[in-house]
Amino acid sequence: MSTPKATDLGGRALDFVMGVVEAPINGFERLMGRKRMPYLFLAPNLILFGIFTFLPIAIAVGYAFTGGTGLFVSERPFVGFDNFRQLLQCEDYLRPGSCRESLFWTAVWNTLWFVGFNVAATLLVALVTALILNRAMAARGFFRAMFFYPVLLSPVVIGLIWKWFLDRNGLLNAFLQMLGVPPEIFLLDVGWSRFFVVVVSVWFHMGFYTLILLAGLQAIPKDLYEAASIDAASPRRTLFRITLPLLGPNLLVVLILLMIRSVQIFDEAWVLTNGGGPGTANSFIVQYIYQMAFGSDLRLFGLASAASVLMGLVLLALTLIQLRLGRKMES
Template sequence: MLTKKNHNLLGWALSLPGIIFLGTFFVFPMAYAILISFFNWNLLGDKTFVGFDNYSFLITEDSVFKTTLWNTLYFSFFYLFGSLALALGTALIVQKPLRGVRVIRTMILTPLVIPMAITGIIWTLLYSPHGFINALLDTFGIQSQQWLYDSSLAMPAIILVSIWQSFGLYAIIYVTGLQQIPKELYEGMEIDGANTWQKFIHLTLPLLRPTTFFVVVLLIINSFKAFDQIWVMTKGGPGNATMTLVVYMYQKIFTSYGLATAASGILFIIVIILVFVQYYVMGREEK
């Protein structure tokens, strides 16, 4: 009975502090950002309305922005497939009841909890000319590289760091997915004489599809947000080799608010589309 009663006053009173905060620090700035993206607004404070000029400048004229979009796709693609392969491979093993896997599950999650800027610093040391990576290559007789100063190696180097940071999370999500597959299905296939590989291809992978789809959408969303490690390790360089959408936006804060917010507007549109794809897929899965 009680739960059916209306609590208009109490409901809004309890929600009020939350509404004020979320409104002031999320919704209003979002609207404000959209507004600013239609203005030519430099640091001296001159504001003129320019319509879609900022967007059209970024998309058609600014060659750096084109590089930026290309880099963001490059980063996303390899970050996605690298993480997916490593996370699934790890999950297939750490879901087994082996001695010590609980500790290992904790260890692979540890990179996720430390500040991303510090992650960037640790790996800058690993990649330095006198660092571990070059020493490792040296034992295989491969020549030392200037990882973060080489425009063709800097992006792969940053992708590896990003995979390192988060593959544990995706592996744990996969473990949850794997544990939901009924054991009887495997036993049935074993009776039919299927080997490990056949079980993986014909049973595990198809049944993991919802998990995979979910992990993929998460990976794409996260890849578009990457900033801290790139800023600490290369600041978008050398040249513009590691300049991604968010790094570009951050740099533009110091020259043009209009272009910075237009860049963030483009980021927002991409993320929103991906979030809707995620909700759509999740919703379908729950049915």
């Protein structure tokens, strides 16, 4: 409103562009009839999906059966199940060192441990926060926004902020020194670095799950709580007999969603731990795929695709469970 000239000019420019775009589209309509228009409107979307989503899936499966370092299918020899054999050949799966692809199995075990701790910790923190925020609480909006804020940050930013916080000269060490504890280089210690990868992940994502659980809690009918208070039920009894059972389906959905996302841990851990360090203590499956395909000059696309296919199968199984649960919830 304050600059009518600028908006007018912008509007006219937009009208001009649309006039140019409109002419061929209207031509198509006159030629093919109105009934065919939805196909034209869908075309850009479907073409992009076809090229950048469905074609890659087809290629992924195909590439997993080829070897060599060539880029295109024509340059790549067919090797059958060799890539899968290389990934899965192992004397003792519990000791990655005894496997042919020891890096892969290190990554698998690191990922499994991470998923276990991360899912448990995130679920617990998000559930407690959602339960507290669901009480008739002053400043609920403020706290909800506060916990949600990290969700919007970039993984690189989060990795760097925490790297600085945990630095040898960082705030955590300064705080520990005040308590008389000697400083520690947390990210160079195997145990501490793994611990903080989980902490950072919970810090990053808990706000998202809190929001979903809070929406679930607010959908529980209020009269159930009134009935409970008339019966003088204790708060603990109300929690275990009303709140948690009715929240059950939401909890399951959050659980599966968390698992699907935890399996794919990469960005923030990669930045925080300088690419999976110390050593391979924080190297996860996605990092393995990334390094096999793009890291240094390896370019082992076949092996990386085979690992992607294996991870994809696990994620697919989790997704199907999620869909099945969703359908159960609706019925």
